[in-house]
Amino acid sequence: MKFVLASGNQHKAEEIGVLLPAHFELVLQKDLGVESPIETGTTFIENAIIKAKHASLATGLPAIADDSGLCVPFLSGDPGIYSARYAGPEATDTDNLLKLRSALEGASDRRAFFYCVLVHMEAAEDPTPIITEARWEGEIAHEPSGDQGFGYDPIFRIPSLGKTAAELSSEQKNSISHRGQALAALSGLLSDRYAT
Numbered sequence: 001m002k003f004v005l006a007s008g009n010q011h012k013a014e015e016i017g018v019l020l021p022a023h024f025e026l027v028l029q030k031d032l033g034v035e036s037p038i039e040t041g042t043t044f045i046e047n048a049i050i051k052a053k054h055a056s057l058a059t060g061l062p063a064i065a066d067d068s069g070l071c072v073p074f075l076s077g078d079p080g081i082y083s084a085r086y087a088g089p090e091a092t093d094t095d096n097l098l099k100l101r102s103a104l105e106g107a108s109d110r111r112a113f114f115y116c117v118l119v120h121m122e123a124a125e126d127p128t129p130i131i132t133e134a135r136w137e138g139e140i141a142h143e144p145s146g147d148q149g150f151g152y153d154p155i156f157r158i159p160s161l162g163k164t165a166a167e168l169s170s171e172q173k174n175s176i177s178h179r180g181q182a183l184a185a186l187s188g189l190l191s192d193r194y195a196t
Helices: 010-019 044-059 080-085 093-103 170-176 178-193
Strands: 002-005 025-028 063-071 111-121 130-140 156-158
Touching (some): 002 044, 010 063, 044 130
Antiparallel strands (some): 063 111
16 A cells, blocks of 8 residues: 655655555655645644645545644744744754754753644545644753754753653654654554555
């Protein structure tokens, strides 16, 4: 069974691909010549649905879309849905990290959580999308550490482990992360929907 992943992010494709049932094939929308839509939603769920609808409509394939980000209560939930472009439309991971560290300079409350929503749509007009979501609690480290992962991983610290997300192996991260939790739930529901 082939699905289009409504993303051009190879890191996300790798994380999602290893957690899906073996008989599911995942192809990036960019590899099918599909550009990303403008995300006009105000929530993670709205944006994930926009992306899934767009990818399915453009390819005729069932779609899986992810919308996720880092939320910092001290910053009223920012960067939130703007996590990938926190420092601007063309921001790099480094730009976003620098802006976040600057925004939290001197803050005593450094709590944060990653949030992930996954949406599966059988077709662009699917009236019953599958939606799963999960949170991963942590805090923002004062200094980046680790060279695994991507995005905010080097400064997202898990207090119970004493490590940042970028210091975890991909297996460790997938077993406890927001995306790993949401994917585990989605994988089971997809297996039910597409039972052979």
